[in-house]
Amino acid sequence: MEVHAHSHTPRKKLAHYFWEFLMLFLAVFCGFMAENQREHYIEHQREKQFMRTLLLDLKNDTGNFARSIRIFQFNVERFDSLKSMIKHPRNDDERLAVYKMATVAQSFSSFNYSDRTIEQLRNAGNFRLIRSTLVSDTLIEYDRYIRHTYLTMEKILSEQSLGLMALQNQLIDFDTYSYLQRMDWAAQQQLTAATLPQPAALSVDEQKLPSFYNTLGMYRTWCQRMVTHSKIAKNEATRLMALVKREYGLK
Numbered sequence: 001m002e003v004h005a006h007s008h009t010p011r012k013k014l015a016h017y018f019w020e021f022l023m024l025f026l027a028v029f030c031g032f033m034a035e036n037q038r039e040h041y042i043e044h045q046r047e048k049q050f051m052r053t054l055l056l057d058l059k060n061d062t063g064n065f066a067r068s069i070r071i072f073q074f075n076v077e078r079f080d081s082l083k084s085m086i087k088h089p090r091n092d093d094e095r096l097a098v099y100k101m102a103t104v105a106q107s108f109s110s111f112n113y114s115d116r117t118i119e120q121l122r123n124a125g126n127f128r129l130i131r132s133t134l135v136s137d138t139l140i141e142y143d144r145y146i147r148h149t150y151l152t153m154e155k156i157l158s159e160q161s162l163g164l165m166a167l168q169n170q171l172i173d174f175d176t177y178s179y180l181q182r183m184d185w186a187a188q189q190q191l192t193a194a195t196l197p198q199p200a201a202l203s204v205d206e207q208k209l210p211s212f213y214n215t216l217g218m219y220r221t222w223c224q225r226m227v228t229h230s231k232i233a234k235n236e237a238t239r240l241m242a243l244v245k246r247e248y249g250l251k
Helices: 014-087 092-106 116-123 133-168 174-181 185-190 209-248
Strands: none
Touching: 014 092, 014 116, 014 133, 014 209, 092 133, 092 174, 092 185, 092 209, 133 209
C-alpha cells in the first residue's frame, strides 16, 4: 500500500495581507490624486482663457464708452451753442439754426455690450472657476450696472431721440433738413441762409417751436446724463481690466 505525502502551502502572515492592501490603496489613491490634479490643471487653464476673453470684451466696452462720451458731449455742446437762436428765431439765419439743431437727434451712439464671456460663465455654471472672489464680485457688479442702469438710460435716451425726430417732422421742411443731414457739423457751421441752395425753404412752424425747444432741452439733459454714466462705466471697465491683469498675471 502506497503512502502519499501531502504538501501544505504555508499560510500567509497578517503582515503580508497588510502590505498587499497598502500597495493597492496607494495605487488607487495616487491614481485619484493624479486625476484630481489633471482636472484642476484643466480648470485653471479654462479659467485663464475666460479671463483673456474677458479682457477683450472689456477693451471693446471701453471703446464704446469713449465713443458715447464723445458723441453725447458733442450733442450737449451743439444745443448750448444754438439754444438762444432756436428758441425765438428772428431771421433766416436763426431759422437755419433750427434745421442745424434738428440734425442732432440723428447723432446717437448705441452701446453694444460685449458680454460673451460673462454669458458663458453664467449659462454653463462656470463662475465657480473664478478663484479670485474679488474678480468675481467686481465682474458681477459691473454686469449689473451695465444691464440695469446704463442700458436702461440708453433706452430712455433712444425714446427721446425718436420723439424728437417725430416732432421735427411736423416743424420743418424735409428737403432742407435732408440737405443739411448730408453735411458734417463743421460744414453746417459754415453755411448761412445766403449760401443755402434753397433759402425759400427755411420755413418753421412757429406754433410747434416751443415744444420742439423743450423736447430738445430734455434730450440735452439725457445726453449729459449719458456722458456722466459713460464715464463711470468706462472707469469701472478699466478698473476691472487692471484687476484681472494683476490677479492672473496677464497683459
